[in-house]
Every structure is written in structure tokens, then in C-alpha cells.
Amino acid sequence: MSFLTDDKLVIIGAGGMIGSNMAQTAAMMRLTPNICLYDPYLPGLEGVAEEIRHCGFQGLNMTFTDNFEEALKGAKYIVSSGGAPRKDGMTREDLLKGNSEIAADLGEHIKRLCPDVKHVVIIFNPADITGLVTMLHAGIDPRRVTTLAALDSTRLQSELAKHFGVAQSEVTGARTFGGHGEQMAVFASNAKVAGKPLKDYMGTDKLTKEQWEEIRTKTTKGGANIIKLRGRSSFQSPAYCSIEMIAAAMGGAEFPWPAGTFVNNDKFQNIMMAMDTKIGKDGIVTYNMPEGTPEEMAELEASYKHLVDLRNQVIEMGVIPAVEDWGTINKHFAK
Template identity: 70%
Template sequence: MSFLSQDKLTIIGAGGMIGSNMAQTAAMMRLTPNICLYDPFLQGLEGVAEEIRHCGFEGLNLTFTDCIKEALTDAKYVVSSGGAPRKEGMTREDLLKGNCEIAAQLGKDIKAYAPELKHLVIIFNPADITGLVALVHSGLKPSQVTTLAALDSTRLQSELAKHFGIQQSQVEGARTYGGHGEAMAVFASTAKVAGEPLTNLIGTDKLSSEEWEALKKRVTQGGANIIKLRGRSSFQSPAYVSIEMIAAAMGGKPFTWPAGCFVSLPGLDNVVMGMETIIDKDGVRYSSDIKGTEAEKAALKASYEHLVKMRDEVIGMGVIPAVADWKTVNPNL
């Protein structure tokens, strides 16, 4: 069986549940034989490497290290789940300072050790802000950095499928945009349920307005619900979706769920947030034509403003410079 690429893929945070699942998924999808696992917790990391070896993947050249320089040297693709996990009662925003400092160091390490990097996927929370911080410090182009936003849209798809008792794939165009958090904008106008526009169903006996509001709340709190049910934050879904994202960047099937990316539009700029995107071998590009009702666009603007507030908090912490000075750190911005 052939591999999609021969390029080195480095998985950061591979000793954790998300990272170890990413490693196995990447090996199962045969993205590349050259997978390097990094984590500062060497014993747990070695355990992950041993488990992957015990799977017996044909042709796999798996390495692991607790040295970030070794992990990033010659890497062409990186996926990082290397932040602190979210625990019960915490919001993604509660992780802001510590995880942004981790993201800043990752960006600096990429600039130092992986100057030929083609694509970076950041999934540790709050992913929009950690992705922005990593982008600023890495020197990468905006098209080379994406963050996990698709999970909110797949949760919307799942909730609609459960409500209507149909297969999940029969729900098309389920979309959330803006921040990856409780302040996300949930769009109804883009979705179809078994071919029927969702907007035709809301406010009927099939989906009352009250049921729709409750469903939206379940979507925005989907991560908290997983913590409540399993006693730990999501790991299977972010691992799988993020590897689908990097697979697209490596030349696989394009990734067409919304992704977090650096946005530069009038009134929506200088943040990383979930947009209608395509990830392929040329990186990520987003649509500047934002479709939706006026209420949905207002919700997106509110989500953007929430991200700006967090971005400015991080600037105030000194983790990244003021927006006007980003070019001095990263000429691509």
C-alpha cells in the first residue's frame, strides 16, 4: 500500500489522548511513513509509540522524542494538541494565558527549526487565539495555519440528525462560524435536512422555535457535554477531524468543513476564526462572500468581537505585540 506523501509529519502532544489518537489515525490513513511523535512527558510518549508499533502498520517509520528541535527538524507538516486540557466547569477561555504562552513558544520553535514547514494545524484551546499566536510567532503565511473549527459544524449536523431521526450524512450544509466556543455563530440558512431547507422546518411541529434554541445550545456546549458524559474532554473527534485537515494539506481529499484561519475582511480582520473554507495542497483559503440572514451575520459579528477581546487580552499580556507591530515579527502578516 502506498502513502500519500513521504514528507515528515510531526504530532505535538502525542503523549495525550488527542495526540495518540491523531498518531494512530495518521498511520491508518497512510498519510506518510515518516511520523514523529513529540511530548515532554517521555514515558507516556514511549508508551504511545509502543502501542502504535504493536499495531504492525506496514512500512511505518515511527519516531518519538522529547526534544522539540529533533521533532521539528525537517518537518513539513505539524499538528499540535500540545496545550493544557479543558476540565469540567472550565470554558475554553479559561485556558487562555497558559496555552497562549505554549503557542507562542511553538511558533518560535517552528521559525527556528522548521523553516520549510508547509502547514500547521492547531487544535488546543482556545484554538482561534492559540492559532493566531502561533501564526504571529512562526513567520508562516496565513494560508499555512489552520485551527479546529469543524467540530462545531459536525456537532450541529449530529444534533439535527438525532432530532429528525435520519442518518447524519443526510444533513447537508450544517455550519457554524466565528469562534470555536460558546460564542460561536450557528447558521440555519445554509442547512438542509433530507433535502429540505432547515429554515422551512424551524417553527413547525417538526422543529419548534423552542426546540431549535435548545438544539443550538447543545451545539455550543457540545464539548462541555462530552466532559460531563466521559469525565474528560473530547479526544476522538478532534483527533480525527484534525488529521483530515492535515491530510488535505498533504495533497489528499480537500477538506470542506469550516476551518479556523486568519481573516482579513472589512469589519472582520486580524483574527483567526471559523470561516467557510477549503484546505488543499495549496493551504487554506476562505470565502469572502458570507451568506446568511441579517441575524446570522450579526451573530457572526458578535462572535468576532468576542475573539477581538480575547486577542487584545493576549496582547496586553505581552504574548504577542500590538496588531500594528505584527509585521515586525511575521512579514507575511
């Protein structure tokens, strides 16, 4: 059985629940034999590595280390869940300062140890901001960094499928864009249920206004609901989706969901946010602007403004320089 590539894939935070699930998923998907697991907590990390060995994956040469430099040296692909997790009652934004500082440190290590990295996936919250901070400090092409935003869309798809009593795969075109947070923009205008446009159901007894609002709320608060149900933040879904993302960059199947990507156009400037993306097999991300109703586009604008506020807070903290000075730490922004 062959692998997609022999390039080194590093999973950061591999001793945790998300990271350990990422490690197993990457091995099961046979992305590369060269997987390195990193976590500062060595006993837990070694336990994960032992369990992966006990799976008996053929041809796998998995290594593990609590030495950050050893882990990142020569890495071509990186997936990081290495931030503080969200707890009950917390929003993603509550993690802003601490996790932004972690992201800055990760970026500096990438710049020094693996500047030719092909793709980086950041999933620790608030992911739009931590991804932006990582990319800037790493000094790499902004198109080589994505953040996890797919969960918002898969949660919308899931809620619609449960409501209509159909298989989840029969709900298509359900998407959220903008920020990965409760201020996300929920797009329903292009969604279909078993081939029929969702808009045809709206305002009828099959999907009343109140029912739609409940679905929207369950979507935007899906992560918080997992915490209440399981007593901890999501780990299976972010692990799987993030490995699907890195797999696309490594030459695997196309990633079918929105991803957070760097955006700088005439409408949204210098921000990381979920768009209609394509993660290329060369590790480069391209995107299209979402198309929706005036109400949906207004939501997207509001989500963007929320992200700009978070970005500016990080600038005020001194974690990243002012936008006009980004070229001082990343040559891709040099004027």
C-alpha cells in the same frame, strides 16, 4: 500500499488521548511513513509508540522523542494538541494565558527549526487565539495555519440528525462560523434534512422554536457535555477532524468542514476565525465569507468582537505585539 507523501509529519502532544488518536489515525490514513511523535512525558509517549508498532502498519517509520528540537527539525507538517486540556466547569477562554504562552513557544521553535513548514494545524484551546499566536511567532504565511473549528459544525449536524431521526450524512449544510467557543455563530439557513431545507421545518411541530433553541444550546455546549459524560475533554472527534485537515494539506481528500483561518478583510480584521474554507493541496488556505440571514450575520459579528477582545487580552499580556507591530515578528505583516 502508497503514502500521500514522504514529508515529515510531527504530532505534538502525542502522549495524550488526542495526540495518540491522531497518531493512529494518521497511520491508518497512510499520510506519510515519516511520522514523529512528540510529548514531554516520555513514558506515556513511548507507550503510544509501542502500541502503534503493535498495530503492524506496513511501511511506517514512526519515531518518538521528548526533545522538541529533534521533533521539529525538518518538519513539513505539524498538528499540535500540546496545550492544557479543558476541565469540567472551564470554558475554552479560561485557558487563554497559559496556552497562548505555549503557542508562542511553539511558533518560535517553528521559526528556528522548520521555517519552510507547509501547513500547521492548531487544536489546543482557545484554538482561534493559540493558532494566531503560533502563526505570528512562527513567521510563516498566515495562510499556512488552520485551527480546529469543524467540531462545532459536526455537533450541529449530529443534533439535527438525532432530532429528525435520520442518518447524520443526510443533514447537509449545517455550519457554524466565527469563534470556536460558546459565542460561535450558528448558521441554519443553508442546512437541509434529507434534501429538504431546514427553514421549512422551523416554527412547525417538527421543529418548534423551543426545540431549535435546545439544539443550538447543545451545539454550542457540545464540548462541555462531553466532559460531563466522560469526565475528560473530547479526544476522538478532535483527533479525527484535525488529521483530516492535515491530510487535505498533504494532498489527500478535500476537508469538508469549516476551519479556523486568518482573516483580514473589510469586515473582519487581523483575526483567526472559522470561515467557509478550502485547505489546498499546496498547504495554502483560501476562504469565502459565509452567507446567511441578517440574524446569522449579526451573530457572526458578535463572535468576531469576542475574538478581538481575546486577541487584545493576549496583546496586553505581552504574548504578541500590538497589531501595527506584527511585522516585527512576522515578515508577512511588514509594511
